[in-house]
Amino acid sequence: MSATPLLELRGIDKSFGPVQVLRNVALSAYPGEVTALVGDNGAGKSTLVKCISGIHPTDAGEFVFDGRPVSINNPREAAGLGIEVVYQDLALCDNLDIVQNMFLGREKRSGIVLDEPTMEQMAAETLAGLSVRTVKSLRQHVSSLSGGQRQTVAIAKAVLWNSRLVILDEPTAALGVAQTAQVLELVRRLADNGLAVVLISHNMNDVFAVSDRIAALYLGQMVAQVRTTDITHAQVVELITAGRSGGLGLAADTGANGNGAPADSTTGGVS
Amino acid sequence: MSTTAVTQEGPAAVAPPSSIGSHIRDYWRRVRGGDIGALPAVAGLLALCTIFSIMRPSFLTAGNFANLLTQGAAVTLIAMGLVFVLLLGEIDLSAGFASGVCAAVLANVVTVLGYPWYVAVLAAVLTGLVIGTALGFLVAKVGIPSFVVTLAGFLAFQGVVLLLMEEGRNISVRDPVLVAIANNNMSPVLGWALAAFAVAGFAAVQLLRYRKRAARGLINDPLAVVLGRIVMLALVLGIAVYVLNLERSRNVLITSLKGVPIVVPIIAVLLVVWTFVLKRTSYGRHIYAVGGNKEAARRAGINVDRIRISVFMICSTMAAIGGIVAASRANSVDPNTGGSNVLLYAVGAAVIGGTSLFGGKGRVLDAVLGGAVVAVIANGMGLMGYSSGVKYVVTGVVLLLAASVDALSRRRAAATGNR
Ligand SMILES: Nc1ncnc2c1ncn2[C@@H]1O[C@H](COP(=O)(O)OP(=O)(O)OP(=O)(O)O)[C@@H](O)[C@H]1O
Ligand SMILES: [Mg+2]
Numbered sequence: 001m002s003a004t005p006l007l008e009l010r011g012i013d014k015s016f017g018p019v020q021v022l023r024n025v026a027l028s029a030y031p032g033e034v035t036a037l038v039g040d041n042g043a044g045k046s047t048l049v050k051c052i053s054g055i056h057p058t059d060a061g062e063f064v065f066d067g068r069p070v071s072i073n074n075p076r077e078a079a080g081l082g083i084e085v086v087y088q089d090l091a092l093c094d095n096l097d098i099v100q101n102m103f104l105g106r107e108k109r110s111g112i113v114l115d116e117p118t119m120e121q122m123a124a125e126t127l128a129g130l131s132v133r134t135v136k137s138l139r140q141h142v143s144s145l146s147g148g149q150r151q152t153v154a155i156a157k158a159v160l161w162n163s164r165l166v167i168l169d170e171p172t173a174a175l176g177v178a179q180t181a182q183v184l185e186l187v188r189r190l191a192d193n194g195l196a197v198v199l200i201s202h203n204m205n206d207v208f209a210v211s212d213r214i215a216a217l218y219l220g221q222m223v224a225q226v227r228t229t230d231i232t233h234a235q236v237v238e239l240i241t242a243g244r245s246g247g248l249g250l251a252a253d254t255g256a257n258g259n260g261a262p263a264d265s266t267t268g269g270v271s
Numbered sequence: 272m273s274t275t276a277v278t279q280e281g282p283a284a285v286a287p288p289s290s291i292g293s294h295i296r297d298y299w300r301r302v303r304g305g306d307i308g309a310l311p312a313v314a315g316l317l318a319l320c321t322i323f324s325i326m327r328p329s330f331l332t333a334g335n336f337a338n339l340l341t342q343g344a345a346v347t348l349i350a351m352g353l354v355f356v357l358l359l360g361e362i363d364l365s366a367g368f369a370s371g372v373c374a375a376v377l378a379n380v381v382t383v384l385g386y387p388w389y390v391a392v393l394a395a396v397l398t399g400l401v402i403g404t405a406l407g408f409l410v411a412k413v414g415i416p417s418f419v420v421t422l423a424g425f426l427a428f429q430g431v432v433l434l435l436m437e438e439g440r441n442i443s444v445r446d447p448v449l450v451a452i453a454n455n456n457m458s459p460v461l462g463w464a465l466a467a468f469a470v471a472g473f474a475a476v477q478l479l480r481y482r483k484r485a486a487r488g489l490i491n492d493p494l495a496v497v498l499g500r501i502v503m504l505a506l507v508l509g510i511a512v513y514v515l516n517l518e519r520s521r522n523v524l525i526t527s528l529k530g531v532p533i534v535v536p537i538i539a540v541l542l543v544v545w546t547f548v549l550k551r552t553s554y555g556r557h558i559y560a561v562g563g564n565k566e567a568a569r570r571a572g573i574n575v576d577r578i579r580i581s582v583f584m585i586c587s588t589m590a591a592i593g594g595i596v597a598a599s600r601a602n603s604v605d606p607n608t609g610g611s612n613v614l615l616y617a618v619g620a621a622v623i624g625g626t627s628l629f630g631g632k633g634r635v636l637d638a639v640l641g642g643a644v645v646a647v648i649a650n651g652m653g654l655m656g657y658s659s660g661v662k663y664v665v666t667g668v669v670l671l672l673a674a675s676v677d678a679l680s681r682r683r684a685a686a687t688g689n690r
Contacts, residue, residue: 093563095631105571107553
């Protein structure tokens with residue numbers, strides 16, 4: 001297993017005015033692995049993602065990417081590092097076709113003219129690389145796609161750019177059983193291709209089906225980050241709802257957060 | 272988990288060579304799915320022309336055809352600019368009087384101040400640009416709904432025209448170049464030459480694209496369809512130029528009147544330029560994106576405010592060009608230039624042509640097709656001796672009809688999952 005994380009966050013603080021949303025958060029994402037980020041509604045998952053993708057500036061903390069300390073001040077810098085985010089609401093334009101959506105804002109051009117053949121070819125190759133074969137034509141409008149296909153396009157858009165870290169914010173929330181399976185398989189394949197993947201999900205079955213590690217946020221604190229094989233369903237649910245579970249999570253009295261290390265045994269706190 | 276079957280159909284990358292049959296079936300499926308495009312405008316145009324030709328044989332004469340083109344020119348030009356604003360789901364109610372203001376500036380500069388025509392044209396176009404920038408700024412940066420901003424503009428510009436006309440006087444435009452724009456014709460040879468050039472250019476672009484895509488093994492329209500398009504354009508242009516090159520003077524001994532009106536190539540060039548901008552540049556792509564999903568465009572790194580401001584600039588600038596043509600045609604500018612029905616005709620033209628009022632869907636060609644429909648209605652009903660009252664009512668009904676088609680095709684598209 002890969003020893004060094006591709007992205008490592010340490011001590012991230014983030015407040016919106018008087019409300020502190022993230023407290024001393026640590027998170028690691030490893031290449032070739034799916035890290036599931038779980039937590040209750042309002043725990044701060046989306047906020048953490050937006051800090052990583054450069055939408056929100058952080059108040060404190062450091063980013064280490066590929067072993068080097070970096071600062072990410074806007075979405076373009078995140079993209080420059082190879083960080084791509086699939087937002088929960090997908091952010092696709094219904095009136096554009098698949099290729100147009102995948103290249104939106106980063107169109108290939110020759111001179112001032114759009115280079116459609118190149119874009120179409122790259123899109124086709126990317127989708128083929130993801131083993132996506134359910135889309136009939138790359139030139140069909142996104143509006144005519146099913147939910148799963150749209151999700152596929154959004155993911156393909158994220159992996160088109162030599163991305164190294166792909167973050168997916170609840171990619172299966174609106175999908176049916178078959179399409180969820182499809183998307184999860186796609187997520188797995190990304191990791192198997194060597195990318196680091198962070199998957200946000202509320203669905204424990206999905207989390208356990210696809211993830212290598214689980215990171216649990218509780219009220220803005222990272223209470224545990226453990227290997228999926230070292231933890232049970234029930235424990236994760238406890239971490240999400242109460243912030244601790246057995247030897248994992250917050251200490252009973254201090255409220256200091258456990259962080260980082262796999263099998264978080266340093267923070268005690270049996271109730 | 273990893274054995275879930277995702278593979279069913281053929282690979283997305285390699286395109287099967289599509290036949291004409293499947294091309295037509297595809298088109299028909301799109302139409303039934305609510306993506307009707309220019310179909311209603313073209314059908315309506317044919318129907319209207321047939322009806323008017325039967326009822327009034329004078330409708331189907333070379334003279335009336337030339338008339339129609341110059342009558343509809345100003346509205347068509349304004350509508351071409353409006354398409355950009357409509358693509359974002361916004362509206363510019365001030366475009367009519369903006370064209371009036373620009374025409375008034377033109378007349379003042381050329382007639383009152385006595386500058387050469389090109390200075391006047393430049394002043395008018397710059398006025399349009401400034402108006403559009405102001406409107407766009409108020410909409411995008413201050414955040415006032417475009418409906419309100421441009422309604423205010425509608426009122427204010429009406430006043431500005433009055434002020435520039437010194438309370439109701441009208442200013443004549445006598446400069447020969449300016450008058451020529453909407454009143455003179457090209458020589459028949461030049462007409463043929465330009466038509467041939469247009470067809471050759473279109474053919475070159477289409478065939479080059481076909482070859483390039485075929486070479487890379489990408490999905491292509493069947494060659495027959497590509498050739499059909501070229502032949503169609505050649506036919507339409509050929510017939511139009513032939514008819515316009517017929518002698519239409521009542522008394523050839525006094526004056527000879529033949530050739531393609533000069534406004535026609537002006538509109539054609541603007542049509543090509545704006546179509547290129549919309550379909551072949553990333554700026555145009557971004558306009559569609561903002562019209563389709565503003566938030567997605569923002570997250571894709573598109574400067575949404577800049578796009579919003581720019582479309583108002585384009586709209587008002589095109590209105591200025593429309594105003595120049597209107598001033599040329601009337602040989603003068605009066606307080607009503609760009610007023611009364613001009614704006615509604617222009618919005619109507621865009622919508623009748625197939626541009627959606629909901630944003631995200633439309634082409635510059637729509638403005639030309641819809642402008643033709645509007646001009647044919649006004650012209651044909653005039654020939655049949657109806658009062659302007661009836662003309663207004665009919666045009667209003669047609670606009671409503673077009674908007675209904677737009678709304679219904681949207682619902683149809685939603686129902687069939689096409690949007
Ligand atoms: N822009 C903002 N301004 C102020 N408060 C915010 C902002 N964005 C998020 N918050 C607050 O931060 C907290 C965490 O929100 P966040 O969206 O990160 O939660 P989440 O874990 O993604 O929840 P969910 O599972 O519901 O998506 C919430 O209490 C929310 O109200
Ligand atoms: Mg969230």
